[in-house]
Amino acid sequence: MYSDLNQRLKADVRLEEGLQACMNCGICTAICPAAEFYEYDPRSIAITVQSGNEEKIAALLEGDTIWYCGQCMSCKTRCPRNNCPGLIISVLRKLSQETGAFIKSRMGRQQYLIVKTIGANILRFGYCVHPNSLVPATHPEQGPVWRWIYENMHEVYAAVDANLDGDGPGAMRKISPTDLDELHQIFEVSGGLKLYQTIEYFSQLKAVEMGLTDTNGKADMEKYTQYLLNE
Amino acid sequence: MEPKTKIRWSEYNKKIADDKFFYLRSCIRQNFNPGAEKVFLSILQNNLRKEVYDDPHHTTCSGIGYHSDIVPFETFQTMVARQFSLMTERGYKNCAVSCITSFGGYNEVLSTWKEFPEELEKTRENLLKATGRTFEIPENLSHACDIIYHFRKEIAAQARYRLINKETGEPLKIVDHIGCHYAKIFPEKGVGGSEYSRVLTGMIEAWGGEAVDYPERRHCCGFGFRHYLIKNNRSYSISNSRKKFESMQPYHPDMILTNCPGCNMFLDRWQYALAQIEGKVYGGKNGIPVLSHEELAGLVLGYDPWKDIGLQMHQIDVEPFLNKIGVEYHPKQKFTGVKGQYINEPAFTGCLARKD
Incomplete structure (x- = not known):
């Protein structure tokens, strides 16, 4: 189904930065926050990629495992050979999305x-995060103070001289x-944009495969x- | 903390520019703690008499998108190049970065361009084609906490308050939390590296407090990018923060000091969430106050906690900490608007609703 996975991984300069002669010591796994809370082992991922085994790499691209990393990069600091499994993960995730493999795992599908959310915010507002997108109902962990900020948004921001949606400089100014x-x-x-569209394209295929369609048989992305x- | 680690941290002393900064804001800090960025600019301009330019044309660096894997590295490099182009256009050479994700990202891009010159050339072509822009590489890239650290003694000389309990005369116990991307990716780019970070403890000690070590000091706050962004995965984020709170609690900290906008928000909000879920409060009656380096610098310099620093936007009340230092403030002005009028207030602040 996939071809030249090794070659495609190696075409990304970040793999050269992130993986050089891993000796399988496991300090990355020992220190990894994700390894503490998920069935996740960055050491074995480094070894698999280093082995060049296309079948095993394909399995990584299609599985949940590569999506468990939290990108804290603690592994980079502690590796005695200055490898960075977190960076290897970034390269694997990119390839998983480009090949459509990500829709085969629950964690991968979340990219849509x-x-x-974040993707739309960047293009719409020029920010990764905007107060309008932090709806209290979907962010209960933000608590009563955030709800108060959200419900009195313009007054609260203005009270600390932020420039919410305004012209000119300042915090949360409108991007022209x-x-x-x-x-x-x-x-x-x-x-x-191509990566956004690729993620959307494969997600639509998955929606159809799952029967999440409208009356015309097309993908219903709300469903x-x-x-x-x-x- | 200094005597034990002095030899080790002193191996990592980065160069921090003295003046003429081009400011790059943080998406998260602007959202959750806009007063922190305001007071940082004011400290530089009004207390330290430095030149800093706040350009309305800069945008997100897209770093959160990059680390949640929806923004390709090539795009991220070009977004960073545009920020540098704006800096170049305005005649600046020193970047002052508010965000830790951005700071780590800028360093990753600069390192890539050094190791792989073809990536730099490709980025120059992309930016020129997309925007007609060119750019110079900054001479100095410092995080905002580096700059506050650099001028910590000047700030101490102007300080109105010291980090000392006004009742007992004892230094306040402060734990720090360093954002992972400050120095874990490039230890040489952080004051003290990542294992023996000095950037926040240096401030605490310069301003009279006691920096307290704790076992999980270096552990991630748990943001995890995609793990917080997707509601289903947030248990990862809260579990990591919980691990930190459990580790610091035995030392009875008076405050948590941060340098990362995301960590500052998460360590504040997750205390509330954990109290709601488990009924556990990690400090005092209603949580351990969490402040960033700019917010703390502003407080010791005597800036107003509400109108100047915006500390009313924290879930965990900062008043217990203010009271210990002896900061003068008006409780009734906490929830007021632009003209000083009362504008409603949160259902409750801190970790648990008060039982009246």
């Missing part, structure tokens, strides 16, 4: 949700249409989103 246009162009030219949120 991130495109629809000219600057947003530059950002869009960067995403167009450098492959950012798919609800499925992911409860999966």
Whole structure:
């Protein structure tokens, strides 16, 4: 199903930075926060990628495992050979998305949700996070103070001289249409939009495969989103 | 903490620019603690008489998208290059970075360009094609906490308050939490590296407090990017923060000091969430106050906790800490608007609703 996985992994400069002669000592796993809370072993991932076994690499791309890493990069600091399993993970995740392998795992499928939230925020607001997108109902952990901020948004931000959605400089200022246009162009030219579209394309295929369709048999992405949120 | 670790941390002393900074804001800090960025700029301009430029044209660096894997490295490099282009356009050479994710990301990009010049060339082509822009590489890249650390003694000289319990005369016990991407990826880019970080403990000690070590000091707060962003995965985030709270609790800290916008918010909010879930409060009656380096610097310099620093946007009450130091503040001004009028208030602050 997949081809040249090794070659495609090695084409990413981050693999060269992140993996050089892993000796399988396991200090990355010992220190890894994700290994403490998930069935996750960065040591074995480094060894698998280093082995070049295409079948095992394909299994990684299709599985939950690579999505457990929290990208804290604690592994980078502690590796005696300066390897960085967290960076290897970034390369694997990119390939998983490019090949569509990510839709085969529960954790991988969640990428669609991130495109629809953080991805959309970047292009719409010019920020990864915007107060409008932090709805208290979906963020109960934010607590009563955030609810108070959210419900009195403009007054609370203005009281500390933030410039919420305003022109000119300052915290949470409106990003001008000219600057947003530059950002869009960067995403167009450098492959950012293509990755969004790739994630959406494979997610639509998965929705159809799962029968989450509209009356015309096309993918119903609202149903798919609800499925992911409860999966 | 200094005598034990002095030899080790002193091996990691980075160069921090003295003046003329191009400021790069943080998505998360602007959202949750905009007053921290405001007071940072004010400290530089009004207390330290430094030049710092706050450019309205810069945007997100897209770092959260990059580390949650929806933004390709090539795009991230080009986004970073645009920030550098704005800096170049304004005639600056020193970046002052508010965000730890951005700081780690800028260092990753700069390191990549050094190791792989073809990546730099490709980025230059991408940026030129997309925006018509060119850029110079910054001469100095410092996180905002580096700059506060750099000027900690000047701040101490101007301080209105010291980190000393005004009743007992004892130094306040403060634990720090360093954002992972400050120095774990590139230890040489952080003051004291990642194992023996000095950037926050240096401030605590310069301003009269006692920096308290604890076993999980270096453990991640648990953000985990995709793990917090996706509601189903947030147990990862709260579990990691819980591990830290459990580790620091035996030392009875008066406050948690952070340098990362995300960590500052998570260590504040997860105390509330853990109290709601488990009924456990880790410090005092209603949690351990959490402050960032800018917020703490602002407090010791005598800035108003509400109007200047915006500490009303924290879930965990900061008042117990203010009272220990002896900061003068008006309790009734906490929840007021631009013109000083009362604007409603949260259902409750701290960890647990008060039982009246």
